[in-house]
Amino acid sequence: MNILLQNWEFPPFDQIKTEDYEPAIRAAIEEAERNVEAIATSTEEPTFENTVEALETASRRLDRVSAIMMNLNECCTSKELQDTVMKMEPLMTRFSMKVVTDKRLYERVKRVAENFKNTEYSEKKTLLDNTLKGFVRHGVALPDEERNRFKRNAEELSELQVLFGQNALADLNEWRLLLTSEEELDGLPSAVRDAAHEEAVAQGTEGWLFTLAAPSYVPFMTYSVRRDLREKMYRAYGSIGGRGNEHDNNKVIKRIVELRTEQARLLGFKTYCDYVLEDRMVQNLPNLCRFMQELKESVLPAARKDLAEVQHAAKEEQQLMPWDFSYYAEQIKQQRYNLDSEILRPYFPLESVREGIFGLYGRLYGLRFDEDRNIPVYHEDVHVYRVSDGKREMGILYLDMHSRPSKRSGAWMTEFRGQYGDVRPQIQVVCNFSKPTADTPALLRFSEVETFMHEMGHAMHGMLSDVQYESLSGTNVKRDFVEMPSQVMENWCYEPEFLATFARHYQTGEPLPTEYVEKIRASQNHMAGWLCLRQLNLGFTDIAFHTMSDTSDLLDSADFKAENIEVQAMTNLLPRVPGCCTATNFSHIFGGGYASGYYGYKWAEVLDADIFSRFKHDGIFNHDTAEAFRREILSRGGTEQPSVLFKNFMGRDPDSKALLRRMNLIN
Numbered sequence: 001m002n003i004l005l006q007n008w009e010f011p012p013f014d015q016i017k018t019e020d021y022e023p024a025i026r027a028a029i030e031e032a033e034r035n036v037e038a039i040a041t042s043t044e045e046p047t048f049e050n051t052v053e054a055l056e057t058a059s060r061r062l063d064r065v066s067a068i069m070m071n072l073n074e075c076c077t078s079k080e081l082q083d084t085v086m087k088m089e090p091l092m093t094r095f096s097m098k099v100v101t102d103k104r105l106y107e108r109v110k111r112v113a114e115n116f117k118n119t120e121y122s123e124k125k126t127l128l129d130n131t132l133k134g135f136v137r138h139g140v141a142l143p144d145e146e147r148n149r150f151k152r153n154a155e156e157l158s159e160l161q162v163l164f165g166q167n168a169l170a171d172l173n174e175w176r177l178l179l180t181s182e183e184e185l186d187g188l189p190s191a192v193r194d195a196a197h198e199e200a201v202a203q204g205t206e207g208w209l210f211t212l213a214a215p216s217y218v219p220f221m222t223y224s225v226r227r228d229l230r231e232k233m234y235r236a237y238g239s240i241g242g243r244g245n246e247h248d249n250n251k252v253i254k255r256i257v258e259l260r261t262e263q264a265r266l267l268g269f270k271t272y273c274d275y276v277l278e279d280r281m282v283q284n285l286p287n288l289c290r291f292m293q294e295l296k297e298s299v300l301p302a303a304r305k306d307l308a309e310v311q312h313a314a315k316e317e318q319q320l321m322p323w324d325f326s327y328y329a330e331q332i333k334q335q336r337y338n339l340d341s342e343i344l345r346p347y348f349p350l351e352s353v354r355e356g357i358f359g360l361y362g363r364l365y366g367l368r369f370d371e372d373r374n375i376p377v378y379h380e381d382v383h384v385y386r387v388s389d390g391k392r393e394m395g396i397l398y399l400d401m402h403s404r405p406s407k408r409s410g411a412w413m414t415e416f417r418g419q420y421g422d423v424r425p426q427i428q429v430v431c432n433f434s435k436p437t438a439d440t441p442a443l444l445r446f447s448e449v450e451t452f453m454h455e456m457g458h459a460m461h462g463m464l465s466d467v468q469y470e471s472l473s474g475t476n477v478k479r480d481f482v483e484m485p486s487q488v489m490e491n492w493c494y495e496p497e498f499l500a501t502f503a504r505h506y507q508t509g510e511p512l513p514t515e516y517v518e519k520i521r522a523s524q525n526h527m528a529g530w531l532c533l534r535q536l537n538l539g540f541t542d543i544a545f546h547t548m549s550d551t552s553d554l555l556d557s558a559d560f561k562a563e564n565i566e567v568q569a570m571t572n573l574l575p576r577v578p579g580c581c582t583a584t585n586f587s588h589i590f591g592g593g594y595a596s597g598y599y600g601y602k603w604a605e606v607l608d609a610d611i612f613s614r615f616k617h618d619g620i621f622n623h624d625t626a627e628a629f630r631r632e633i634l635s636r637g638g639t640e641q642p643s644v645l646f647k648n649f650m651g652r653d654p655d656s657k658a659l660l661r662r663m664n665l666i667n
């Protein structure tokens, strides 16, 4: 029998074969469809248990099997697995769309809601509200014709989003910069050169090959002395998705925006932004605009100051261009802080960092992490820990830390199983750190230490969850709240007391020198005003596209009205380069789920800066404060509005000035 369809406590990675997925997914969908059909056709009076709770658990087997397949496709994929996912994903989407657009189910859930009219708050009420909202926001309450239209649009949209990403990727991969003489490499650190050389060799050529992928593009723009080459790279990057070839995204964007606007209008919203924000912590467009404008006003002077400084450093250039900024900003950083990220690495061997982070969670929440080598893994690099709080087992943590060709880039946290009732979560953290060599352990850059802390923040949000329903557990919170528990953990990386617990030279055992700690702290706000304005620029661009009153305004060329004079004049302090366009490569909003949500990064940053101020005040290892954070926020998942959770912990509403204070822009 198919191993995936049997009952197991831990995902049976050691027994799964790729060909098991398709039959397992098909069987699990059929089972889920039977469960859902039984709810829809039930002759019993609708109750919370036989309707809402039954829907919550109807596809549990499918959820488990698909979690394994989808998670492994990200971190340990193969051609066969990719093909399987391509084939299975539409089936899974069709199933979930079928559920949320089923009128019979909707009518039953509505009946249940009538009985909860007078309930102020309960976890059940939240699950019920979410379920009902899920139906309404997918158009179930619309007249037949409009409902079908909504469904068709949704299908077209999901195809267009995939197409957008594929187009951008094709353009990205098509362009290469092959350098053949040493002088063209001027300024590039040896690690960057080596990587470029390896890339060239891999492509069967000589010299040094640079691409537009982040690990190649970013260091090149940061370190290359050659302004002409930086310009070349910048122009190539800026034209991704807008080169007028068969991968051009301009028409795709136009259609996506048209469809999203129509979806919102079908549901009675003025704009797509209004539709999205109704289900977010920020609640509505006026709130969001106020937040963005205020933040912009506050950081603009700092951003201008950063620019003036960079312009000063670049005195030989008459007019600073976008391809100059990172380079000169880095020059200033090195002069001012004399802080080469390579110097820090020996103090951050992966194992020590991991023990440091485990130790922090020990001090904060009394957690213990015990490795268990008997739990199956999907790759030999994966380590599995049983997490307990001294009294009971809290869950399982899979750490998968190193790069490999079968893993996509980036770092993330995900789950094989979420917490509900007495069932404890199984959580995975995936990173792309370099591997140890024969004589050197894996050494992390400081930014990688931050990344590890960030993902562990998500992981502990899932681990410390204590709710009744899986769809409300852990990180299943409003999208603009989910980065708070992860971002807040990054703050500890800048605390000398925490660094002192684990940062030691891997050869000499010498603790991280105080002067380095000081420099790390001092450099925390390097060009922060500028970077914040850049994020705001992207956020405003996102909003502009999704608040258009008339989509016929959209042109068929790269210079969209939305990426227009207004947004640029407000938030872009460098000259605009003709032929370069953010939108045609803005995968966050056109290729994925961040549409009208890009602001969320900044929104969550305000919250995390504010939350950390309490830890700073009470002591960064204060057990009582941590317990309160766990009780009021982490354990509650999405069972209650984030604004309520926040207030329960802080005793007040968020302070919009918290981020500015951390950036040292105000006292």
Ligand SMILES: [Zn+2]
Pocket: 454, 458, 483, 486
């Ligand atoms: Zn995150």
